[in-house]
Amino acid sequence: MALFNLHKNTFKHGIHPPESKDETSGLPIRQFAFAPVIILPMAQHIGAPSEIVVREGQEVQRGQLLAKANGFVSVPLHAPVSGKVRKIANVPTISGKMSTGIYLEAFPFSTQEVLEGNPIDPDTATPEEILQGIQDAGIVGLGGAAFPTHVKLKIPEGKTCETLIINGVECEPYLTTDHRVMLEQEADIFMGIKYLLKVTGAERAIIGIEANKQDAADHLTKHLPKDLPVTVQVLPVKYPQGAEKMLITSILGTEIPSGKLPIEVGAVVVNVATTAEIGRLLPHGRGIQERVITITGPGVKKKGNYLIPVGTPLRFVLEQVGVDEEISEVYMGGPMMGMAVSNLDISIVKGTSGILVFTKKEVNRPTTIYPCIKCGACVDACPILLNPSKLGILAKFEAYDEMVSDFNLMDCFECGSCTYVCPSHIPLVQYFRQAKRIVRKREAEKKEKAHA
Amino acid sequence: MLKKTLDISTSPHIFKGRSTNQIMKNVVWALLPVVFFSVYSFGINALLVIATATFASVLTEHVLCKISKKETTVGDYSAVITGILLGLTLPPSFPLWMAFIGGVIGIALGKYIFGGLGYNVFNPALVARAVLQAAFPVAITTWHPAFLPDRFSSVASSILTLPFMEPKFDAISGATPLAAFKFDGITTSTAELAFGQISGSAGETSAVIIILGGLYLIARNMMNWRIPVAVLTSAFVLSGILYLINSEVYPSPWFMLFSGGLMLGAVFMATDMVSSPITPIGLWIYGGIIGILTIVIRVWGGLSEGVMYSILLTNAISPHIDSVIKNRVYGTQQKMKAA
Ligand code: SF4
Ligand code: SF4
Numbered sequence: 095m096a097l098f099n100l101h102k103n104t105f106k107h108g109i110h111p112p113e114s115k116d117e118t119s120g121l122p123i124r125q126f127a128f129a130p131v132i133i134l135p136m137a138q139h140i141g142a143p144s145e146i147v148v149r150e151g152q153e154v155q156r157g158q159l160l161a162k163a164n165g166f167v168s169v170p171l172h173a174p175v176s177g178k179v180r181k182i183a184n185v186p187t188i189s190g191k192m193s194t195g196i197y198l199e200a201f202p203f204s205t206q207e208v209l210e211g212n213p214i215d216p217d218t219a220t221p222e223e224i225l226q227g228i229q230d231a232g233i234v235g236l237g238g239a240a241f242p243t244h245v246k247l248k249i250p251e252g253k254t255c256e257t258l259i260i261n262g263v264e265c266e267p268y269l270t271t272d273h274r275v276m277l278e279q280e281a282d283i284f285m286g287i288k289y290l291l292k293v294t295g296a297e298r299a300i301i302g303i304e305a306n307k308q309d310a311a312d313h314l315t316k317h318l319p320k321d322l323p324v325t326v327q328v329l330p331v332k333y334p335q336g337a338e339k340m341l342i343t344s345i346l347g348t349e350i351p352s353g354k355l356p357i358e359v360g361a362v363v364v365n366v367a368t369t370a371e372i373g374r375l376l377p378h379g380r381g382i383q384e385r386v387i388t389i390t391g392p393g394v395k396k397k398g399n400y401l402i403p404v405g406t407p408l409r410f411v412l413e414q415v416g417v418d419e420e421i422s423e424v425y426m427g428g429p430m431m432g433m434a435v436s437n438l439d440i441s442i443v444k445g446t447s448g449i450l451v452f453t454k455k456e457v458n459r460p461t462t463i464y465p466c467i468k469c470g471a472c473v474d475a476c477p478i479l480l481n482p483s484k485l486g487i488l489a490k491f492e493a494y495d496e497m498v499s500d501f502n503l504m505d506c507f508e509c510g511s512c513t514y515v516c517p518s519h520i521p522l523v524q525y526f527r528q529a530k531r532i533v534r535k536r537e538a539e540k541k542e543k544a545h546a
Numbered sequence: 547m548l549k550k551t552l553d554i555s556t557s558p559h560i561f562k563g564r565s566t567n568q569i570m571k572n573v574v575w576a577l578l579p580v581v582f583f584s585v586y587s588f589g590i591n592a593l594l595v596i597a598t599a600t601f602a603s604v605l606t607e608h609v610l611c612k613i614s615k616k617e618t619t620v621g622d623y624s625a626v627i628t629g630i631l632l633g634l635t636l637p638p639s640f641p642l643w644m645a646f647i648g649g650v651i652g653i654a655l656g657k658y659i660f661g662g663l664g665y666n667v668f669n670p671a672l673v674a675r676a677v678l679q680a681a682f683p684v685a686i687t688t689w690h691p692a693f694l695p696d697r698f699s700s701v702a703s704s705i706l707t708l709p710f711m712e713p714k715f716d717a718i719s720g721a722t723p724l725a726a727f728k729f730d731g732i733t734t735s736t737a738e739l740a741f742g743q744i745s746g747s748a749g750e751t752s753a754v755i756i757i758l759g760g761l762y763l764i765a766r767n768m769m770n771w772r773i774p775v776a777v778l779t780s781a782f783v784l785s786g787i788l789y790l791i792n793s794e795v796y797p798s799p800w801f802m803l804f805s806g807g808l809m810l811g812a813v814f815m816a817t818d819m820v821s822s823p824i825t826p827i828g829l830w831i832y833g834g835i836i837g838i839l840t841i842v843i844r845v846w847g848g849l850s851e852g853v854m855y856s857i858l859l860t861n862a863i864s865p866h867i868d869s870v871i872k873n874r875v876y877g878t879q880q881k882m883k884a885a
Contacts, residue, residue: 350877
């Protein structure tokens with residue numbers, strides 16, 4: 095049935111915001127300066143916060159373990175610089191919550207040599223050893239989600255992984271981090287894929303890249319190693335193709351059943367920068383200390399792609415690159431899903447893929463909200479094929495149960511496409527985020543009652 | 547030194563930058579050529595009728611907002627559209643006081659009691675027109691011929707009828723092509739219809755200009771093309787079948803397409819976003835029903851024109867179409883893997 099197999103090489107719906115990547119996509123990755131004080135929150139990934147194993151006043155070397163993983167869904171944290179633990183105290187995080195953290199004073203004249211750990215040999219190590227190695231390296235999804243990577247790589251009993259998908263889509267406007275990593279770190283990426291193929295047992299790996307990074311696709315294709323079953327697939331540009339579900343549909347043509355993980359269709363998706371990090375760290379048994387971050391936006395003077403130590407305070411970063419007097423909003427991540435920063439005293443974490451600075455002029459947040467005119471733009475945008483218009487109306491009436499049971503609220507992954515297109519400027523995704531939170535809370539309460 | 551306080555907001559932080567009042571404004575732009583042509587063919591009479599209906603709509607919207615102590619919503623242009631559309635459905639010699647009442651009814655009864663823009667079940671202009679039809683059956687079916695030589699210099703006596711008085715019509719009222727067909731069996735050539743050389747309501751004259759307005763909105767992605775296509779196709783197909791069965795009794799499908807208010811209704815009234823469904827399949831069904839109902843009413847009903855009632859009826863079932871026809875949500879009903 096050829097008609098039903100028409101595989102368009104992309105997912106349904108989605109939007110085309112201006113890409114705004116030109117200013118940084120051509121700039122090579124540069125090492126950023128070390129801040130005098132590094133601030134490391136223990137809760138910088140999804141899951142249990144890391145558990146501190148150093149004490150105040152202790153001197154540590156770059157790469158040394160500062161905190162260990164607290165359970166399976168957790169990762170350790172390593173010293174991004176050589177220095178002295180000045181203080182262990184609560185530190186602010188982007189969500190506004192405080193987290194236990196470490197203030198690390200960098201030694202000004204240290205060579206900042208990195209400590210070696212237990213190397214993992216890609217040829218002889220068992221899948222279990224590699225999985226452990228990935229957790230020990232403190233690796234989380236660098237695309238922004240900051241979910242511990244080894245958790246995702248542990249294939250559940252009874253399931254098999256056929257395809258390893260390397261996510262080089264980077265569909266968020268402005269960000270060029272993954273683009274540069276693909277252009278500059280091909281050896282690390284392929285080494286990472288080698289580990290990942292082994293750990294997942296996948297037969298093949300596909301690197302998905304959007305057509306606006308054709309140079310990166312060409313570069314990787316040119317360097318494809320002969321001994322690895324890897325291919326590169328170029329996809330049409332469309333937001334939110336970088337979302338796991340959308341990327342799998344684009345590449346494999348199948349949908350992940352509602353509420354399930356990619357492994358349900360035999361796939362595992364790993365971000366390309368995360369892959370490179372695995373390929374770089376595991377052969378030396380090192381932990382993650384720094385990451386590539388795109389710093390851009392109209393408010394930034396020295397835009398670029400920088401290799402920045404984890405824990406570098408945001409204020410220090412912005413002072414180094416120079417920002418406009420008139421900055422009004424700073425986002426961590428991209429403009430579609432990134433979080434606005436309320437406080438410059440937070441620091442760079444492992445999940446920070448970009449820092450975007452807008453001045454008053456660029457913040458074009460509409461002020462007048464009109465009623466929903468049922469224009470259908472949101473319906474045509476939603477990649478999950480929901481009806482945001484109806485959900486928005488129900489949210490106003492706080493009809494949360496109906497939103498969940500009849501309109502699949504919980505399948506919304508908050509990509510923001512509906513809000514982006516709505517001509518009535520209804521903050522749809524904000525409603526949905528809140529509704530989901532309330533629904534989850536109610537469910538938790540129900541469970542508690544049932545147990546009591 | 548960097549300042550300490552930043553503005554915070556939730557994502558997304560960028561927007562397409564199109565707004566509802568922009569869409570509405572564009573609908574007004576697309577309607578203006580229709581208005582101009584109407585004035586060109588019917589003269590000052592048409593201008594006065596359209597202007598009165600529009601003025602009454604906007605005024606009513608403003609006053610109602612003030613009464614309920616809300617900020618005025620005339621800036622969203624939706625009342626302007628209602629007024630213009632209403633004016634275009636009226637005969638050019640329609641008494642102005644009646645047109646004024648129509649404008650008030652459209653906004654108050656057609657929109658405001660439902661909760662204002664976005665909540666109206668029916669197209670407000672059509673609600674007004676239906677009420678006027680019931681209240682003033684004679685005035686609303688007394689058509690005025692187009693291209694009278696003195697159309698720019700004289701005003702039909704009927705349009706200046708004092709409020710609450712029955713108008714006296716000039717002797718020269720012309721029958722619309724649809725009425726001529728229905729009641730006398732006379733058909734008018736399609737070319738005459740397409741270019742508006744006929745009598746009729748102010749706006750049901752030039753199909754070509756209406757289509758151009760629709761194409762403009764479709765090109766700017768401000769109108770859903772599925773609706774006019776569905777309405778016109780279904781009307782064409784049904785009347786085509788009838789014509790094939792018996793071309794003596796039934797008029798040609800082209801005549802059906804280009805006569806009466808079908809074009810104006812299909813392009814500018816059925817497409818009212820608020821009162822139409824939201825999913826693509828729903829839109830096809832909605833448009834299809836309108837087209838079929840129009841022909842059924844024209845052929846078998848007691849009226850010569852059926853567009854208005856078909857749209858109103860279909861508006862009423864539009865929410866039900868939406869609750870039955872939903873998009874298949876991603877990841878539900880698992881699609882088979884490409885095999
Ligand atoms: S985009 Fe906005 S106005 Fe249009 S249907 Fe969706 S919620 Fe309503
Ligand atoms: S935020 Fe949710 S509802 Fe809106 S487009 Fe994305 S998935 Fe759909």
